[in-house]
Amino acid sequence: MSCECSRVPSDTVEQRKTIKVALALNLAMFVIGVGAGWAGQSTGVLSDALDMLTDAAAYALALMAFSRGFAFKKNAARWTGGILVLLGVGIVGEVIRRWYVGSEPVGSVMLAYSVISLAVNLYVLLRLTKYRRGEIHMRASYICTRADVLANIAVFVSGGIVMVTGLRVVDLVVGFAIGLYVLKEAIEILREANGAGVAA
Structure with missing residues (x-):
């Protein structure tokens, strides 16, 4: 008897x-960004890397959601939103800490990292654009x-x-500003997840 579970739609x-490509690229840019952020003493670069x-993490949750039911997909989006909340709060806290402790950001490092990071994210965004109206876990990734x-x-x-x-x-x-924007995006994702209807 053949297993119909193996029949996965092409889309x-x-x-x-x-999502796998996005996951690999983001992990690579995280490692590069942390190194650049500390070397360049840049809160902006470090925030971007985080x-x-x-x-x-959001892409990993989205990958797991493909083989799960609608409830898991909603929860994956909620987890994504929750992680973003923690990140946003952490970024704001780090900015406040550096305001008092001081830092010497290096403009050239910020420029170099941002150009590479922007190229990566634009590539991923273009691939995700077609799914921005799709299921909740894909909308969260977008x-x-x-x-x-x-x-x-x-x-x-x-x-x-600088x-x-x-x-x-x-x-x-x-x-x-990045910290505040991340919090805004977290709220949007959580609203999407909580407002998603029951799957047909």
Whole structure:
């Protein structure tokens, strides 16, 4: 007797491939970003790198959700939102700590990392765009990546300002803004998860 469980729709296979690529790229950028963030003493870069780790967790949850029921998919989105809440609070806390302790962000490091990170996130976002109206776990993945693109642009702009003007406080402002934006995206994901109807 053949197992019908092995018959996976082609669109689901494509979604899995997309999420696997996104997971691998985000884990790689997290490692690179943490090193660049500490070396460049940049709150913006470090915040962006931590956001990459959060996205990797969201993508891992999305992968598990493919073979699970609707309830698991909703819970996966809730977990994603919850992780983003913790990340947003952590970023804001780190910005406050560095405000008092002090830091010397390096503009060139911020620019270099943000360019690479932006290229990665734009690639992932383009692959996820077709699923932005899909199931809740895929919508959550799309929202996370969209937030990353905006964060990358903010880090790039702040890195340029730091390098040209030496206004290091710009890095803290951008880090704080990323933290607040991550919290906003977390709330959006949680609303999506809690508002999702029962699967047909």
